Amino acid sequence: xxxxxxxxxxxxxxxxxxxxxxxxxxxxxxxxxxxxxxxxxxxxxxxxxxxxxxxxxxxxxxxxxxxxxxxxxxxxxxxxxxxxxxxxxxxxxxxxxxxxxxxxxxxxxxxxxxxxxxxxxxxxxxxxxxxxxxxxxxxxxxxxxxxx
Amino acid sequence: xxxxxxxxxxxxxxxxxxxxxxxxxxxxxxxxxxxxxxxxxxxxxxxxxxxxxxxxxxxxxxxxxxxxxxxxxxxxxxxxxxxxxxxxxxxxxxxxxxxxxxxxxxxxxxxxxxxxxxxxxxxxxxxxxxxxxxxxxxxxxxxxxxxxxxxxxxxxxxxxxxxxxxxxxxxxxxxxxxxxxxxxxxxxxxxxxxxxxxxxxxxxxxxxxxxxxxxxxxxxxxxxxxxxxxxxxxxxxxxxxxxxxxxxxxxxxxxxxxxxxxxxxxxxxxxxxxxxxxxxxxxxxxxxxxxxxxxxxxxxxxxxxxxxxxxxxxxxxxxxxxxxxxxxxxxxxxxxxxx
Numbered sequence: 001x002x003x004x005x006x007x008x009x010x011x012x013x014x015x016x017x018x019x020x021x022x023x024x025x026x027x028x029x030x031x032x033x034x035x036x037x038x039x040x041x042x043x044x045x046x047x048x049x050x051x052x053x054x055x056x057x058x059x060x061x062x063x064x065x066x067x068x069x070x071x072x073x074x075x076x077x078x079x080x081x082x083x084x085x086x087x088x089x090x091x092x093x094x095x096x097x098x099x100x101x102x103x104x105x106x107x108x109x110x111x112x113x114x115x116x117x118x119x120x121x122x123x124x125x126x127x128x129x130x131x132x133x134x135x136x137x138x139x140x141x142x143x144x145x146x147x148x
Numbered sequence: 149x150x151x152x153x154x155x156x157x158x159x160x161x162x163x164x165x166x167x168x169x170x171x172x173x174x175x176x177x178x179x180x181x182x183x184x185x186x187x188x189x190x191x192x193x194x195x196x197x198x199x200x201x202x203x204x205x206x207x208x209x210x211x212x213x214x215x216x217x218x219x220x221x222x223x224x225x226x227x228x229x230x231x232x233x234x235x236x237x238x239x240x241x242x243x244x245x246x247x248x249x250x251x252x253x254x255x256x257x258x259x260x261x262x263x264x265x266x267x268x269x270x271x272x273x274x275x276x277x278x279x280x281x282x283x284x285x286x287x288x289x290x291x292x293x294x295x296x297x298x299x300x301x302x303x304x305x306x307x308x309x310x311x312x313x314x315x316x317x318x319x320x321x322x323x324x325x326x327x328x329x330x331x332x333x334x335x336x337x338x339x340x341x342x343x344x345x346x347x348x349x350x351x352x353x354x355x356x357x358x359x360x361x362x363x364x365x366x367x368x369x370x371x372x373x374x375x376x377x378x379x380x381x382x383x384x385x386x387x388x389x390x391x392x393x394x395x396x397x398x399x400x401x402x403x404x405x406x407x408x409x410x411x412x413x414x415x416x417x418x419x420x421x422x423x424x425x426x427x428x429x430x431x432x433x434x435x436x437x438x439x440x441x442x443x444x445x446x447x448x449x450x451x452x453x454x455x456x457x458x459x460x461x462x463x464x465x466x467x468x469x470x471x472x473x474x475x476x477x478x479x480x481x482x483x484x485x486x487x
Contacts, residue, residue, distance in 0.1 A: 021282075064283035071293050074434060078297035078441055079246070090442050097438050100290075101431065109283065109427060 070096035213262030228371030322433035340411035
C-alpha cells in the first residue's frame with residue numbers, strides 16, 4: 001500500500017468517526033444529558049476522599065471517540081503487510097498505538113481506584129413501570145436471591 | 149439449502165432462548181415442554197403490557213437485529229469451515245480475502261445496535277445505562293481490531309510454508325478472550341445487578357442475543373486462521389471439527405451461565421472493574437497484534453503463539469492481583485453458607 005493511499009484511508013476513517021460522533025451527540029441528546037445523574041451510584045473515578053462530584057463522564061466519552069481513530073488506523077494498517085521498522089506506515093501505526101495507550105492512561109480508564117465495600121451498597125433507583133409490576137407479581141413468590 | 153439451514157438454526161436458537169429465559173423466573177424442575185409454553189405465555193403477557201410505542205419500536209428493532217445476525221451467520225461460519233463446505237459463488241454476499249473480517253464487523257455492529265436499542269428502553273437500570281456510553285464499547289472495537297490480521301483465511305500464499313493450522317484461539321488467546329468478554333459483557337453486567345425485576349421480554353431478547361453472540365465467537369476459537377493451509381481434500385477429521393463446534397457452543401453457554409450465577413452472588417460487584425479488566429486485555433491484544441505483524445513479521449505461527457501467551461502471562465501477573473481475587477473468594481464463601 002502506498003503512503004498516500006494510506007493517508008487517504010486515515011482521513012476517511014477520521015471523518016467517519018467524527019460523523020458518527022456528531023450523530024450520536026445529536027440523536028442521543030437525552031442520554032448524554034442524563035449521564036451525570038447516573039454516575040453517582042456507580043462510583044466512577046472516585047478517590048479515597050469520597051468526592052464523587054466531578055465525575056467526568058462526557059470527557060470519557062470524548063476520549064473514547066478519539067481513541068476510535070487510531071484503532072481504525074491500526075486495523076487498516078494490518079492490510080499493508082509491511083514488516084520493516086523504517087517504513088512510514090509502520091511508524092504511523094506505532095504512533096497510533098502509543099496514542100491509544102497514552103489517551104487511555106491519561107483519562108484514567110486503565111487505573112483501578114481503591115474501593116471500600118461500603119460505597120457500593122447504595123440502593124439502586126426504583127423501578128416503576130407497568131411491565132415491571134406485572135412481572136414482579138409473577139415473580140413475587142420467589143425470592144430473587146434464591147433463584148441465583 | 150442455505151435458507152433452510154438458517155431457518156433451522158433460528159428455530160433452535162429461539163427454543164434455547166425461551167428455555168433460558170424461563171430459568172430466570174421459575175427454577176423448579178419441570179418438563180421442557182411445560183417450561184417452553186410457560187415462557188411463551190409469560191413473554192406474550194409482558195408484551196401486551198407494553199403501551200409506549202417508542203419502547204415497543206426499540207424492542208422490536210433489537211429483536212430484528214438478533215434475527216438479522218442469525219441470517220448472516222450461516223455465510224459467516226462457512227468462511228471458517230474447510231473449502232469443501234463452501235458454497236457456490238452466487239450465494240456469497242461478500243467475496244474477498246477480508247470477507248471474514250467484514251462479516252465479523254457486521255455481526256458485532258448488529259449486536260451492539262440491538263444492545264443499545266434495548267438499553268434505551270430501560271433507563272432505570274444504571275447498569276444498562278453504562279452500555280449507552282461510548283467508552284463502554286472500546287474493548288469490543290479493540291478486540292475486533294486485534295483479531296483482524298488473523299482473519300483473512302485464504303491468504304496463506306503470502307505466508308510461506310504454512311503447514312500449520314493452529315486455531316485462532318491458540319494464536320491470539322488474549323484477543324479471543326477480550327472479544328468474548330466484551331460481547332457477553334453487557335449480558336453479564338446487567339444480569340449480575342438484577343436487584344429489581346426485569347420484564348420477561350427484556351430477559352428473553354437478552355438471552356437470545358447472548359446465544360447469538362456465543363455462536364459468533366465459536367468459529368474464532370475453533371476456526372481456520374491466516375496460517376491454515378489450503379487443502380481441497382475432505383477428511384473425517386473435519387466432520388469431527390464441526391461436531392466439536394456444537395459441543396463448544398454448549399460448553400461456552402454453561403460457562404456463561406455459571407459466571408452469571410457467580411457474579412450475581414457477589415454483594416459488592418463493581419461492574420466498572422470488570423469493564424476495566426476487559427479494556428486492559430483488549431489493549432494488550434492490540435499491542436501484541438501490532439508487534440507480531442509489523443515488528444516481528446508474519447512468518448511463523450509458533451512465534452505468534454509464544455508472543456501471545458507470554459503477553460497473557462504478563463497480563464495475569466500485573467492485572468489479576470489488582471482485580472482483588474481474594475476479596476471475591478471471601479464473598480463467595482460467605483454467600484454460599486446461607487444459601
